[in-house]
Amino acid sequence: MGAPENAPPGSVPPRGAPLVAVLSGAGISTDSGIPDYRGPQGLWRRDPEAEKLVTYDCYMSDPGIRRRSWRMRGESPVWRARPNVAHAAVARLERSGVPVRVITQNVDGLHQAAGLPDRKVLELHGNSRTVVCTACGARSTMERALERVAAGEEDPACEECGGILKSATVMFGQRLDPDVLAEAVAVAKACEVFVAVGTSLQVRPAASLAGLAAESGARLVIVNAEPTPYDPLADEVLREPIGEALPKLLARLAPSGAEG
Secondary structure, eight states: OOOOOOOOOOOOOOOOOOOOOEEEEEGGGGTTTOOOSSSOHHHHHHHHHGGGGGBBHHHHHHHHHHHHHHHHHOGGGGGOOOHHHHHHHHHHHHHTOOOOEEESOOOHHHHHTTOOGGGGEEEETTTEEEEETTTTOOOOEEEHHHHHTTTTTOOOOOOOTOOEEEEEEBBBTTOOOHHHHHHHHHHHHHHHHEESSSSSSSTTTTHHHHHHHHEEEEEEEEEOOOOOOOOOGGGGEEEEEEHHHHHHHHHHHSSTTTTO
8 A cells, every 4th residue: 555646557457357436526527517616716615605505404494595505506517517538437447347336425417427327326415406305305306496496486395295395415414325325335345446536535424435445455546636634545646637547547447458
């Protein structure tokens, strides 16, 4: 362990068909036009008040916050975003026959849009394309909810029970789905290669998966522009742009002669 930063190609050699786990954070989607909210130019740094829009207690107690949240959802760049070369590289590795599981902190659905099967993507923070009622649990599409907002309902209520609706994402102050987290832990323990890409590895419990994988014997590779707390545990740390580094890295893991 502890290979030097920018280790030469080949330091993560293919091992037949290992289980490869990919932990993806906001950085993998910035090339798709979705901002990194925690980065130097991120929304949370530019407008700290915006964090209230995705804080559960604030959202549930303040109709004004909910109205602003619905406007934010309607204006989200997620609806215009398309998978980029990094998402495509992960899907290509899966098609090559290598067992792949993605554990994502993102809610944009771009891994699935790139062709990765739903069952191989663990969405730690939920997804932004579904709406859930906080009272009865009824689910519907975000598209339907935003149509209602566009038609004049500034804070649309559940059509089943009249309860408060929110996106099916994990807001600040909410717990992760324990079943999804348990499956992510199992993947981290079982994988032979763990790639953390576009994540600062500072937000737990997602960040701790990298350490768990390394402790369980996986080769840990970190692809991120800034240092992370887990860099000392990594076999390889890549600082190059994700769109350049990740496709080359994952190509090394694919079987010889696989689709390029």
